[in-house]
Amino acid sequence: MTYDDNNNPTTLVLGGTGKTGRRVAQRLTTLGRPVRIGSRSGEPPFDWQNRATWPPPLDGVGSVYVSYYPDLAVPGAVETVGAFARLAVERGVARLVLLAGRGEPQAELAEQAVRETAAELTIVRPTWFSQNFSEDYLLSPVLAGEVALPAGDTPEPFVDADDIADVAVAALTQEGHVGQLYELTGPRLLTFAQAVDEIAQATGREIRYVPVSIDEYAGAAADQGVPAEVVKVLTHLFGEVLDGRNAHVADGIRRALGREPRDFADYARETAASGVWDVPIASGVQR
Numbered sequence: 001m002t003y004d005d006n007n008n009p010t011t012l013v014l015g016g017t018g019k020t021g022r023r024v025a026q027r028l029t030t031l032g033r034p035v036r037i038g039s040r041s042g043e044p045p046f047d048w049q050n051r052a053t054w055p056p057p058l059d060g061v062g063s064v065y066v067s068y069y070p071d072l073a074v075p076g077a078v079e080t081v082g083a084f085a086r087l088a089v090e091r092g093v094a095r096l097v098l099l100a101g102r103g104e105p106q107a108e109l110a111e112q113a114v115r116e117t118a119a120e121l122t123i124v125r126p127t128w129f130s131q132n133f134s135e136d137y138l139l140s141p142v143l144a145g146e147v148a149l150p151a152g153d154t155p156e157p158f159v160d161a162d163d164i165a166d167v168a169v170a171a172l173t174q175e176g177h178v179g180q181l182y183e184l185t186g187p188r189l190l191t192f193a194q195a196v197d198e199i200a201q202a203t204g205r206e207i208r209y210v211p212v213s214i215d216e217y218a219g220a221a222a223d224q225g226v227p228a229e230v231v232k233v234l235t236h237l238f239g240e241v242l243d244g245r246n247a248h249v250a251d252g253i254r255r256a257l258g259r260e261p262r263d264f265a266d267y268a269r270e271t272a273a274s275g276v277w278d279v280p281i282a283s284g285v286q287r
């Protein structure tokens with residue numbers, strides 16, 4: 001099958017219930033495009049760890065949004081993503097959009113493996129998502145009023161998952177993005193302490209940022225039941241990737257969409273208004 005606007009083939013959205021995939025799937029559906037969710041809870045199910053589950057979701061698919069879980073830095077991820085991309089192209093997929101990671105050497109190897117399939121490819125390389133504070137591992141600490149991280153004073157230009165999804169959907173549905181590599185950041189550098197402070201201001205609650213060592217962080221995460229594989233990813237990200245290599249803004253969103261990225265303050269204000277950071281009064285935590 002070839003990619004064809006008029007034919008409107010199905011887009012397989014891997015990680016389609018996650019932070020970016022869910023938004024990509026919503027946007028495609030709004031555009032009237034057929035979408036299939038590729039995840040363990042999809043129908044049919046897709047599991048990165050079980051290659052027998054890969055072919056059925058690719059049936060009748062013309063394009064794929066490739067979001068790997070948990071991270072392209074985990075051992076075996078480069079080979080796995082490359083193998084999936086080769087299978088997808090063999091099965092007639094014409095277009096791929098790969099969600100990579102900014103400043104991550106392993107993610108760059110995965111980019112290369114997918115590039116070698118010769119599909120129509122767009123690579124999006126985002127920095128840390130703002131939505132980690134509201135839809136992932138930083139939500140509980142925000143609700144608890146204390147965010148303890150080994151993040152030092154290194155600033156990051158947090159990027160909004162809505163912007164990532166807008167770029168991915170443009171690349172999946174429009175011409176002019178094939179062959180592009182978009183580095184995606186927000187418009188402003190913030191340390192994690194400053195980001196937490198902006199969330200505290202938006203919620204009107206006291207939320208403290210507490211600096212901790214990598215070992216303290218890993219120990220606390222393991223005690224809270226975070227899977228070992230995810231703890232490893234997080235310590236890699238905080239201990240290695242957060243060393244200042246990404247402490248500058250990039251122009252990927254402007255290049256892809258012709259507009260400026262969303263600011264962290266807008267994310268914080270709108271997320272606070274959604275109620276996701278509201279603390280139930282019964283918990284006894286001061287609002």
Ligand SMILES: NC(=O)c1ccc[n+]([C@@H]2O[C@H](COP(=O)([O-])OP(=O)(O)OC[C@H]3O[C@@H](n4cnc5c(N)ncnc54)[C@H](OP(=O)(O)O)[C@@H]3O)[C@@H](O)[C@H]2O)c1
Nearest residue numbers: 015016017018019039040041047048068069071101128129
């Ligand atoms: N978070 C960030 O700040 C950030 C920054 C840069 C790059 N990235 C990259 O973005 C990618 C996704 O990370 P994320 O944090 O945004 O996660 P996410 O997409 O929010 O992760 C959850 C998604 O992955 C699916 N999933 C989980 N295990 C799976 C498995 N074994 N097989 C298939 N699907 C599975 C989940 O659905 P089911 O539970 O139904 O399977 C869900 O759709 C990663 O490669 C990461 O490196 C993330």
